[in-house]
Amino acid sequence: MVKKSRNPEKTRAHILEVAFGEIYRKGFQGVSIDAIVNETSVTKGAFFHYFPTKQELGYAIVDEILNDVILERWITPLKAYKNPINGILSRYKKIIETAEDADLPFGCPLNNLIQEMSPVDPIFKEKLRTVISLWIDKNEEYIKKAQELGYLKKDVDTRQLAEFIVMTQEASYGLTKTVGDKTFLWSSYHSLKKYLAALSV
Amino acid sequence: MVKKSRNPEKTRAHILEVAFGEIYRKGFQGVSIDAIVNETSVTKGAFFHYFPTKQELGYAIVDEILNDVILERWITPLKAYKNPINGILSRYKKIIETAEDADLPFGCPLNNLIQEMSPVDPIFKEKLRTVISLWIDKNEEYIKKAQELGYLKKDVDTRQLAEFIVMTQEASYGLTKTVGDKTFLWSSYHSLKKYLAALSV
């Protein structure tokens, strides 16, 4: 294994990672490319070598980071649970418990981008819609499974429930931004728990 | 009644109103003062005569417009209902039905500002928190009333429910921005209806 002073894939990934964090904290329009590269070990030349425009950076973040982050955070762990409904609640609880206080003011990166960019950029809108759809789809799969396994009432509209769960989770993060503590997160968790209990058999 | 060529209160209100619409559509940071005054019958001089900075304009919008808009839209109409729970659902339904398709991509002005400005401006954050708190407070008042009148189970945590309702409503508007139709609005409405039915006596 030879040490290389250049590693393009790593450089690109590094820029993406830093940009993701900066955008998460300052918003896409609120952060400048200068600010991003200043947090980086590379310069503006490298940045524009990999991303022809700022928008392309944003699209790459959605495609190459956000999608995976969402799935790994909310969906992948559900595999481990016998009753997916329990899985959804347990994971939600765990995510709230382990949320860093310092991150609470910044909400959910997906929701942030949806709110900021959907109305002003159709490509962003479409890409973000795809992420949301996938998130809901996967949730629905597990909800259907729960229904088949007899954990959930047969008359529950699985699509509607999947949409509602994702909405609830996003919403609690959204309002959390304006208070800075976990009030809304726990409130949302307990309400969702009650609701799911009412739908369970 | 004398016709005046100058009417400072009206001018200020006019600027506020136009700015509110522009910010609603483009975001606070996304809209320029030039863009706002271009939609106005006055010029930049007038703008800075009334608002010393762009931030002050934003604060004024929250204090003088947003607060009232929220209350009149979501709270005031609840007076007319015997069962406040029915009121909340009926109003929500009505608001969804009468929502203009052209506005769907732009979400809720309050939620938009929370998402965009809370993390980057503490004064915005505090003002927006106040609006949200008031909205929840008022909702809780009606929920308590419903409980006292025997429409709602006694063991329901009224604060938690009020928070959940507001979260649900905001969330549905938030995700609507990325699809452009009323799917999430209706989904949210029907889920909330089911949930409230489960809590009703």
Place this chain on the structure above:
DNA sequence: CAGCATACATACTATCTAGTATGTTGTCAA
């Protein structure tokens, strides 16, 4: 009606920002 503060309009500026132009260095293949 004189004069003065308020209510505007116009023109300008400093700064920030996305993007470019151009230069330099590392790597790899022939």
Place this chain on the structure above:
DNA sequence: TTGACAACATACTAGATAGTATGTATGCTG
């Protein structure tokens, strides 16, 4: 070993933007 091209670095630019400087008109007050 040597081009040659990718992978960067540096310096610059055009446009946008918040805010200012300054000027003018309106209407009220004494």
